[in-house]
Amino acid sequence: MANEEILIHCDFSENYNLKYAEEVQSYHFGGSRQQITLHTVVIYSRAHENDLKVDSFCTLSESLEHGPGAIWAHLFPLIKLYIDNGVKLLHFLSHSPSTQYRNKKMFAFITNGIYSYFPELQSVTWNYHEAGHGKGAPDGIGGVCKRTADRIVAQGSDVSSFSQLVEILKANCSGISFLEIHACEIEKFSDAINKAEVLPFKGTLKVRQVRSLRDHNTLSLRELSCFDCGERCLHYTIGTLSYNSVTKSYASDEELYIFDKGNKAKLHYYNVYSESSSDDDIPLSEWKKNGQLAAEFPSSRSI
Ligand SMILES: [Zn+2]
Numbered sequence: 193m194a195n196e197e198i199l200i201h202c203d204f205s206e207n208y209n210l211k212y213a214e215e216v217q218s219y220h221f222g223g224s225r226q227q228i229t230l231h232t233v234v235i236y237s238r239a240h241e242n243d244l245k246v247d248s249f250c251t252l253s254e255s256l257e258h259g260p261g262a263i264w265a266h267l268f269p270l271i272k273l274y275i276d277n278g279v280k281l282l283h284f285l286s287h288s289p290s291t292q293y294r295n296k297k298m299f300a301f302i303t304n305g306i307y308s309y310f311p312e313l314q315s316v317t318w319n320y321h322e323a324g325h326g327k328g329a330p331d332g333i334g335g336v337c338k339r340t341a342d343r344i345v346a347q348g349s350d351v352s353s354f355s356q357l358v359e360i361l362k363a364n365c366s367g368i369s370f371l372e373i374h375a376c377e378i379e380k381f382s383d384a385i386n387k388a389e390v391l392p393f394k395g396t397l398k399v400r401q402v403r404s405l406r407d408h409n410t411l412s413l414r415e416l417s418c419f420d421c422g423e424r425c426l427h428y429t430i431g432t433l434s435y436n437s438v439t440k441s442y443a444s445d446e447e448l449y450i451f452d453k454g455n456k457a458k459l460h461y462y463n464v465y466s467e468s469s470s471d472d473d474i475p476l477s478e479w480k481k482n483g484q485l486a487a488e489f490p491s492s493r494s495i
Contacts, residue, residue, distance in 0.1 A: 198237040198274050202267065203268070204258050204292065205230040205250075205334025208341060209339060212372045225270060228357055229253045230337060231266035231328035231373075239276065248333050248368045250361070253377040254354050260297040261382025266373050268309065280314040282306075283419075285328075288320035296390040303404045303411040303435055305388055309477045318420040319417045333368055342365045393434045398430055409435045 207227040230249045240246040251266040271282065289293040302316050321328075341351050344360050351357050354372075363372050393399070393413060400419040403425070404410070414428035419428065 203330035232333040234329040253373040
């Protein structure tokens with residue numbers, strides 16, 4: 193990883209239930225208490241003399257949205273911190289739920305949307321690991337936050353409002369930076385994402401990495417992560433989505449897709465379905481194993 197590159201490992205933690213200290217003994221947890229979203233992020237960057245720098249973040253929201261609009265609202269202020277300090281290449285790493293990180297709305301935003309917010313940004317990869325991948329560093333942050341809040345409640349204090357939770361976490365989790373994300377921010381990103389052109393991709397469940405470059409309007413989709421190739425990966429390409437940045441209406445499928453001709457790429461016209469058909473229905477059993485990311489970046493850290 194060069195100085196201009198960072199790796200952003202992110203995950204939604206299980207929502208936190210606000211609680212009153214008095215309730216703890218008598219109540220069954222998980223009733224109708226207000227829930228809070230915790231999006232946990234570990235960012236790996238290169239500091240001076242190439243030392244690996246690891247920063248932990250937890251962004252919190254009263255909105256329980258976990259879709260693409262929420263993801264970008266939660267990530268935006270963190271990304272901005274680094275881009276303001278000269279970062280130009282972003283690598284994301286996450287699980288691959290189709291309702292959250294790996295879907296056509298995310299693909300569209302990674303191709304175009306994100307660049308409109310960050311004029312200095314040059315390239316993005318989003319890398320997906322399987323659900324059974326085990327606990328990663330973001331899970332550790334979520335665990336620390338919940339245990340801390342529960343401990344405070346057990347000691348007799350209420351954690352009954354959003355602001356109380358944020359205050360308590362800020363005061364007691366010194367290694368983690370906290371930030372509140374307002375529902376209006378999430379709405380703003382959701383609106384932008386919902387207005388943008390999206391393209392279906394039949395092989396979505398096979399996608400383990402997508403890569404975009406500024407001003408290219410295309411997204412390279414790969415069945416394994418590759419950090420060696422540029423826009424076209426000669427090793428793992430399973431397709432390329434080509435967006436029409438000018439009009440939002442759908443042209444014919446043939447015009448919208450550029451088909452890779454590499455050995456591995458066999459995306460034919462019949463793989464391209466209309467908007468209404470499911471584009472996420474390839475069984476997990478077709479996935480291939482990938483051990484590369486773990487070797488490339490540290491995947492866990494004691495907090
Ligand atoms: Zn490659």
